[in-house]
Amino acid sequence: MWGNAASACANLYxxxxxxxxxxxxxxxxxxxxxxxxxxxxMPHRNPLYKLMSSEKLSQPDLPAEVTIRGTCCLIFRMPPKFHACESCPLLKTQQRVELIRQTMAKAD
Known part of the structure; x- marks a missing residue:
């Protein structure tokens, strides 16, 4: 649950x-x-602390930096798409780059 909250905050920013x-x-x-x-x-430890990180991309056609979840949200197991999200920590950089490009192509 806190991972989803952290992801929503990161996406907003x-x-x-x-x-x-x-x-x-x-x-x-x-x-x-x-x-x-x-x-x-909150009175205790921040539950959103270290649930997100960032990765720098060296691709001129992509954002300079992307946000990565600390834990997988498991959406890739949900039908009908069965694919990871762009912020999935299970993806390697090249897989993330390809997924971002696919998403950008669909938006055009």
Whole structure:
């Protein structure tokens, strides 16, 4: 459950990245939610801490960085598609690149 919450937060901040004048606040909020051991809103350890990471891509036609889940969400086992998501930690970099390109091609 916390993995899905962390993924949703990371996706929101990635979606906001192109918005003007949001860099400082977006980076600060993302760090507070996903990268701090303690939480300002929860009494104990931050349950979202270290559930997401990032991977740099060196492909000119793709985002410079992608977000990777800490654990697999198992969506690849769900019919009808049976494929991993772009943030799946089970994918190797090249598999991730191909999946991102396929997703981008479908969007065009």
């Amino acid at each position: 990635n979606w906001l990245a192109p918005c003007p004048n949001t860099d400082v606040q977006r980076t600060s909020d993302r760090s507070a939610l996903l990268e701090n051991k303690s939480s300002p809103v």
